[in-house]
Amino acid sequence: MSAGRVHPIEVESYRILHERVDLSGLPPGVAAVVARMVHASADPAYAASVVTDERSVTAGVAAVQAGAPVVCDVTMVQAGISGAETHCLLAQTTAGPDGSPTRSAQAIRLAAERWPEGAVFVIGCAPTALFEVTDLVSSGALAPALVIGLPVGFVGAAESKARLVEVATGTPGGVPIVTNVGERGGAAVAAAAFNALVRLASGEHP
16 A cells, blocks of 8 residues: 555554554465454454455456445445445335345345446445345355345344355365454444455555
8 A cells, every 4th residue: 555645643653553463474465454354443353253264355356356246234334434436225215015135135136137247336234135146045046256244233133144155165176255253343343344355456455
């Protein structure tokens, strides 16, 4: 990362981060993604709970460089992403009488129909959206370039991430993922994980 392009506050933030969190044992790409997530949340716990690998980071960087579609579950995730065109189809959905499927799940279905292969899915809010991604991958209807699955909350968030890991490892050839264990997550952290890929794709390194 070029010091001339980074605000001094960010430089100081990363200095403090690296004093408090040891990422030296992680592969370079994974360390860059984790550092960005910790930086965005001021939560060092992500360093121990993130589930990803260098292969997934490399796949994400390649997708960014290729201009792959970037699908977000909510507009808050969209707002946090820079350096890539994003899509959120939530406004094209209508809630059912009993709330099932959720609008977030419906939006993912629409996105999967539009971009069945090679898209990046960034889920930072709705566990139901991540469950929908995993169901579509399991059925063979969706082959994403990368899934960033970081929904937050006490209901379904941890379970949806565990399901993502299960599906990713059980799919022939595997599915590249960035996720974490537990209930932590959110739009800012999901966007930060993707923004780390954008920086890596442009040759910048924290």
